[in-house]
Amino acid sequence: MFASLHGRGNLRALAFEFSPVVEQAAPDTVTFDAAGLERLFGPVQEIAAAVLRRAGQTGVKANLALAANPDAALCAARGFAGVSVLPQGDEAKFLGSLPLGLLAPSPELQETLERWGIRRLQDLAALPPLGIAERLGPEGLHLRQLARGEVERKLVALEEPLHFSDELEMEYPVELLEPLAFVLARLLGGLTTRLATRGLATDELRLRLQLETRAFHERTLRLPAPSLDQRAFLKLLQLDLAAHPPAAPVLHVRLEANPVKPRAAQSGLFVPLAPEPVKLELTLARIQAMVGKEKVGSPELVDTHRPGAFKKETDAFFRATARSEKRPPPSKKGGCLGTRLALRVFRPPRTARVSIASGRPSFVAADGVRGRVLELAGPWRTSGDWWTLDPWERDEWDIALSDGALYRIYCAPPGWFVEGSYD
Amino acid sequence: MGAAVLQKQFEAVLQWQVRPSPETVRTGVPEVDAATGGLPRGCLTEIFGPASSGRTSLLVSILAAATVREEVCALVDAEDSFDPASAAAAGVCLERLLWIRCGHNAEHALKAADLLIQGGGFGLVTMDLGDTPPRMARRISLTSWFRLRRAVEHTPTVLIAVARQSNAKTCASLMLECARKRVVWTGGTPLLRGIDVRVSRRKPVREVTAGFKAAALE
Numbered sequence: 001m002f003a004s005l006h007g008r009g010n011l012r013a014l015a016f017e018f019s020p021v022v023e024q025a026a027p028d029t030v031t032f033d034a035a036g037l038e039r040l041f042g043p044v045q046e047i048a049a050a051v052l053r054r055a056g057q058t059g060v061k062a063n064l065a066l067a068a069n070p071d072a073a074l075c076a077a078r079g080f081a082g083v084s085v086l087p088q089g090d091e092a093k094f095l096g097s098l099p100l101g102l103l104a105p106s107p108e109l110q111e112t113l114e115r116w117g118i119r120r121l122q123d124l125a126a127l128p129p130l131g132i133a134e135r136l137g138p139e140g141l142h143l144r145q146l147a148r149g150e151v152e153r154k155l156v157a158l159e160e161p162l163h164f165s166d167e168l169e170m171e172y173p174v175e176l177l178e179p180l181a182f183v184l185a186r187l188l189g190g191l192t193t194r195l196a197t198r199g200l201a202t203d204e205l206r207l208r209l210q211l212e213t214r215a216f217h218e219r220t221l222r223l224p225a226p227s228l229d230q231r232a233f234l235k236l237l238q239l240d241l242a243a244h245p246p247a248a249p250v251l252h253v254r255l256e257a258n259p260v261k262p263r264a265a266q267s268g269l270f271v272p273l274a275p276e277p278v279k280l281e282l283t284l285a286r287i288q289a290m291v292g293k294e295k296v297g298s299p300e301l302v303d304t305h306r307p308g309a310f311k312k313e314t315d316a317f318f319r320a321t322a323r324s325e326k327r328p329p330p331s332k333k334g335g336c337l338g339t340r341l342a343l344r345v346f347r348p349p350r351t352a353r354v355s356i357a358s359g360r361p362s363f364v365a366a367d368g369v370r371g372r373v374l375e376l377a378g379p380w381r382t383s384g385d386w387w388t389l390d391p392w393e394r395d396e397w398d399i400a401l402s403d404g405a406l407y408r409i410y411c412a413p414p415g416w417f418v419e420g421s422y423d
Numbered sequence: 424m425g426a427a428v429l430q431k432q433f434e435a436v437l438q439w440q441v442r443p444s445p446e447t448v449r450t451g452v453p454e455v456d457a458a459t460g461g462l463p464r465g466c467l468t469e470i471f472g473p474a475s476s477g478r479t480s481l482l483v484s485i486l487a488a489a490t491v492r493e494e495v496c497a498l499v500d501a502e503d504s505f506d507p508a509s510a511a512a513a514g515v516c517l518e519r520l521l522w523i524r525c526g527h528n529a530e531h532a533l534k535a536a537d538l539l540i541q542g543g544g545f546g547l548v549t550m551d552l553g554d555t556p557p558r559m560a561r562r563i564s565l566t567s568w569f570r571l572r573r574a575v576e577h578t579p580t581v582l583i584a585v586a587r588q589s590n591a592k593t594c595a596s597l598m599l600e601c602a603r604k605r606v607v608w609t610g611g612t613p614l615l616r617g618i619d620v621r622v623s624r625r626k627p628v629r630e631v632t633a634g635f636k637a638a639a640l641e
Contacts, residue, residue, distance in 0.1 A: 299507035423474060
């Protein structure tokens with residue numbers, strides 16, 4: 001069973017949604033192998049209905065023909081408007097009324113046939129094959145077979161370009177994000193369906209909005225793991241656009257997906273619990289929208305002695321959560337090292353007023369901290385980065401105050417600070 | 424005859440259903456594990472006590488134990504007071520820890536914790552309200568705590584809230600109160616060696632007490 005589409009629109013993309021074997025006979029005509037589709041959709045009429053439905057969704061306007069061989073389907077699609085289903089064995093009868101020009105014979109052959117008065121396929125089909133072979137040679141014989149719908153051949157399959165993008169022109173400029181979400185949902189639906197039919201997923205979505213001011217607003221959404229979760233993509237795009245809204249109403253939307261192989265992970269009974277990557281991305285996007293992007297991530301210590309130095313890494317956290325294989329038990333780093341006294345840091349450090357007696361702090365007052373120093377240890381003098389433009393040095397004290405808490409205070413230009421409390 | 428049939432049909436349904444006790448995980452402090460039996464999964468655990476009472480040291484030990492089990496952990500830090508250096512020194516695998524800094528906003532902390540639990544997949548979600556003033560923490564309605572408890576129920580996540588006072592009340596399945604027994608200073612030139620902490624279980628009601636030492640970094 002073969003199907004042929006002749007008309008306007010992205011015929012190739014439509015054909016690839018239904019079959020991996022697609023031949024493009026002309027820019028406006030494609031033929032694809034429809035064998036096996038009956039298991040998915042049912043009888044031929046249902047297959048035709050499914051193709052037409054999808055064509056309507058993707059904006060394709062084309063004639064559709066289904067036949068037992070590709071050339072009969074191609075002739076019918078070119079010759080008849082709408083949907084044609086050619087019954088097997090009756091192709092010659094079905095195609096008979098079509099003009100001979102549909103078969104695109106060579107000019108000499110066409111001239112000869114016209115002189116013979118043969119203008120329709122049924123006229124050519126009725127001629128005896130032996131006589132045709134004697135007078136017109138192999139080309140004439142092939143043309144007769146085409147006219148009878150009897151040519152059996154394999155399709156010259158196209159290599160599907162792994163390029164997944166879709167775009168939509170607005171009828172009027174869209175100002176709000178909510179109506180834009182409907183457009184994005186439609187584009188995402190098409191893209192994810194096309195990716196799914198090829199057994200692919202995506203790990204990157206690129207959105208390009210053309211604005212009324214003729215400027216472009218571009219956003220790229222990188223996912224920690226390949227996925228096809230259309231609802232998650234839509235929510236992520238909505239959150240991203242809410243955080244970075246376009247500066248003017250939108251006229252044109254183009255959405256592109258980076259095709260990659262889907263993530264195949266075998267979970268085991270004893271594999272530790274970990275969040276599902278796309279769901280985690282969505283959760284983090286929601287939290288980032290609330291508290292700010294720079295405030296969410298995995299802390300990473302920086303290779304310096306500067307107090308309080310760290311950086312935030314979201315990628316490292318995703319890598320760690322995605323790791324499912326069992327690692328050897330941690331020995332020194334990452335293992336339980338006994339209970340350690342933890343410091344609670346005041347960010348920023350609280351400016352303090354410190355009374356000194358015998359060269360030592362005796363009274364400390366700062367925001368939320370006030371008391372007589374009962375016991376203390378220090379000073380611990382530290383310094384670093386003196387070879388850079390941003391050197392630091394400080395004298396640290398661990399103190400027990402009369403308010404009942406333990407603090408770390410330090411003296412550094414321009415004065416005294418409470419760094420945090422031991423807890 | 425009819426009563427016998429009814430009894431046969433509904434006996435199993437009408438019987439008193441005993442809830443299975445939740446699975447527990449280790450805290451990383453053997454003394455506390457021995458006294459409390461560990462932290463229950465799918466439940467809210469509250470750790471409270473005044474400043475410098477060892478709450479954060481216990482929390483960091485719990486985080487370290489969870490990351491050693493290769494679980495993914497989240498710390499919702501209401502007051503932005505987490506010290507990654509202390510945590511790394513205590514054995515927390517930082518790359519398995521998601522740190523959310525809420526910038527002195529307890530409401531954001533609640534919402535973030537709720538989102539994390541709803542998202543699923545975390546072995547441990549901790550909400551640190553340790554420096555949040557008690558009057559602010561008390562403003563969190565009991566409904567919010569109920570919502571958190573309902574969200575974490577039937578999940579394998581351990582939810583921990585750290586505060587100065589108990590706020591979750593009936594919503595918490597386990598309440599641990601921390602108190603500092605003494606500060607250990609040693610050496611000719613005084614050196615802060617650590618603190619001795621007493622942990623008392625306030626809920627379930629039968630009181631159990633444990634003690635542990637939190638050693639300062641050398």
